[in-house]
Amino acid sequence: MSFHRVLAILLRQYYLIRGSFTRVLPLFVWVVVDIVLWGFMTKYLNTVTSSGLDFVPMILGAVLLWDFFLRIMQGVTMAFFEDVWSRNFLNIFATPLLISEYVTGLVLSSMATSCVGLVTMVVLATGVFGLSFMVYGAMLVPFVLVLFLFGIALGILGCSIVLRFGPAAEWFIWPIPALIAPFAGVFYPLTTLPAWMQYVAHFLPPAYVFEGMRTLVAGGNVPAGAMVSSLCLAVFDVVLACVVFTRTYRHAVRTGLIARYSAENLG
Amino acid sequence: MLDHVLSVTSLCKNYGTKAAVEGVSFDVAPGEIVGLLGPNGAGKTTTINMILGVLEPSAGTVRINGLDIQSRRSEALACTNFAAVYAPLPGNLTVVENLNFFGLLYGVKDIPRRIEELVAQFSLAAFRHVKCGALSSGEQTRLCLAKAMLNRPQLLLLDEPTASLDPSTARDIRTKIRTFTTGGTGGVLWTSHNMHEVEAVCDRVLFLSHGKILLQGDPRTLPAQHGKKALEDLFIAVAREPLTLANG
Numbered sequence: 001m002s003f004h005r006v007l008a009i010l011l012r013q014y015y016l017i018r019g020s021f022t023r024v025l026p027l028f029v030w031v032v033v034d035i036v037l038w039g040f041m042t043k044y045l046n047t048v049t050s051s052g053l054d055f056v057p058m059i060l061g062a063v064l065l066w067d068f069f070l071r072i073m074q075g076v077t078m079a080f081f082e083d084v085w086s087r088n089f090l091n092i093f094a095t096p097l098l099i100s101e102y103v104t105g106l107v108l109s110s111m112a113t114s115c116v117g118l119v120t121m122v123v124l125a126t127g128v129f130g131l132s133f134m135v136y137g138a139m140l141v142p143f144v145l146v147l148f149l150f151g152i153a154l155g156i157l158g159c160s161i162v163l164r165f166g167p168a169a170e171w172f173i174w175p176i177p178a179l180i181a182p183f184a185g186v187f188y189p190l191t192t193l194p195a196w197m198q199y200v201a202h203f204l205p206p207a208y209v210f211e212g213m214r215t216l217v218a219g220g221n222v223p224a225g226a227m228v229s230s231l232c233l234a235v236f237d238v239v240l241a242c243v244v245f246t247r248t249y250r251h252a253v254r255t256g257l258i259a260r261y262s263a264e265n266l267g
Numbered sequence: 268m269l270d271h272v273l274s275v276t277s278l279c280k281n282y283g284t285k286a287a288v289e290g291v292s293f294d295v296a297p298g299e300i301v302g303l304l305g306p307n308g309a310g311k312t313t314t315i316n317m318i319l320g321v322l323e324p325s326a327g328t329v330r331i332n333g334l335d336i337q338s339r340r341s342e343a344l345a346c347t348n349f350a351a352v353y354a355p356l357p358g359n360l361t362v363v364e365n366l367n368f369f370g371l372l373y374g375v376k377d378i379p380r381r382i383e384e385l386v387a388q389f390s391l392a393a394f395r396h397v398k399c400g401a402l403s404s405g406e407q408t409r410l411c412l413a414k415a416m417l418n419r420p421q422l423l424l425l426d427e428p429t430a431s432l433d434p435s436t437a438r439d440i441r442t443k444i445r446t447f448t449t450g451g452t453g454g455v456l457w458t459s460h461n462m463h464e465v466e467a468v469c470d471r472v473l474f475l476s477h478g479k480i481l482l483q484g485d486p487r488t489l490p491a492q493h494g495k496k497a498l499e500d501l502f503i504a505v506a507r508e509p510l511t512l513a514n515g
Contacts, residue, residue, distance in 0.1 A: 002374065004371045004372075004374055005371065005372055005374070007371055008368050008369075008371035008372045011367065011368060011371065012360070012364075012368045015360055015361075015364045015368070016359060016360070019359075020359075082357075082359075086357035086358060086359060087355075088356075088357050089321075090319075090321060090351075090353075090354045091354050091356060091357075091369070091414075092372070093320075093321050094319040094320065094321050094344065094347075094349060095344060095369065095372040095373060096340075096341040096342070096344045096345040096372065096373065096374065097341075097372050098341055250323075253320075253321060253322060253323045254323045256282070256313075256316065256322045258321045258322070259312075259316045259321045259322055
């Protein structure tokens with residue numbers, strides 16, 4: 001793997017972001033909106049319920065982690081879409097760039113842009129709404145890691161879908177997190193779900209994170225086995241997504257789609 | 268030094284039952300400019316795409332500097348570059364940003380210095396910090412050529428490189444590319460519909476028709492060999508009566 005070629009993908013993203021406020025604003029505007037909205041919501045819930053539950057670490061913490069996952073996923077897809085929008089596939093894939101280098105560059109771009117959102121969320125949630133990460137303890141590390149890996153996996157999968165079906169398939173990508181959220185139990189325990197949805201949730205790494213988070217807030221311990229399972233699932237998803245992307249790229253090279261991407265589908 | 272910077276052997280590309288390229292074989296020697304000619308849809312761009320590794324051949328091999336494009340793609344493409352009218356550089360990056368980006372991708376050493384050389388060579392100095400989408404088509408073409416020269420390629424693929432240039436700039440570009448081949452070890456595969464340009468620049472031409480090489484030879488003597496006055500007449504004959512020429 002060439003460091004310079006990975007750096008090229010990163011540098012290209014930097015060039016695009018530094019020269020465009022339309023790319024800078026989304027890095028933190030939507031997460032600010034989410035944290036403010038759910039920050040007030042949790043404060044309100046704390047005043048009207050008599051359950052004694054503190055909704056700030058339970059709901060606002062979940063929103064923060066879910067938004068982090070979203071930023072990671074969208075960071076990968078947005079960096080990829082830059083090549084779609086500028087019709088750059090022929091130029092970029094006719095260079096010595098390897099697919100592994102390209103994907104690594106997309107992931108690193110996503111990490112850099114997601115950090116902006118994460119820092120913004122943490123500052124706002126802790127400073128304004130009193131969210132304390134102490135309640136999660138050391139488990140915060142595997143929580144973030146699992147969501148990071150799953151975000152990467154879905155981001156790469158999203159790129160594969162757009163590479164395979166053309167620029168119009170971009171609209172398949174945006175709703176994916178919204179489709180996953182009900183199964184992942186971001187805001188409620190998985191036992192709330194019907195049996196079939198609980199079954200699906202077992203295959204989703206975020207479900208273990210949010211279940212574990214609620215257990216911690218309620219004063220319990222997160223079973224180590226559950227976190228190991230979610231980490232393994234997340235790693236498996238990343239590998240699977242990379243395999244799918246590589247196969248999709250090879251299909252595009254075989255059919256000529258890379259060279260004639262605007263045609264969207266060449267069989 | 269290798270005998271050929273490019274060796275194409277029995278190259279085929281089928282789309283379903285339709286053959287876009289059928290058993291094409293040719294070489295490009297160091298210092299040589301080879302013209303790939305033919306009417307629209309003859310298979311020129313398909314052939315170039317297979318050489319660039321962005322289209323997988325149905326059969327046959329492409330070797331660049333002795334490296335097989337299928338099995339050693341990254342190494343082969345490191346000594347190749349291209350410019351094509353249908354592949355403009357991203358319009359949302361400036362001239363220097365684009366050259367920096369592609370310089371890193373091609374592993375160019377001392378990129379800032381190389382960029383300065385190319386910016387001066389292709390008269391792009393005034394546009395260093397202009398976004399490429401704001402350049403005229405001629406300026407974009409010059410930028411694409413500058414990008415194509417970034418890594419001092421052994422093999423340069425040019426698909427109608429002077430299509431949107433004024434006659435004066437086109438002549439200037441032809442001279443630069445001629446200098447590139449005489450001054451180094453690079454070879455050029457050049458497609459153009461401007462037969463005067465082909466006669467002026469190419470050492471050898473290949474006429475493609477329906478995915479096959481119909482004729483090849485020196486562009487200055489080939490027309491007479493086939494009873495035509497000029498290369499343009501021969502081109503028209505290839506486009507209109509390929510079977511007559513193939514059998515003749």
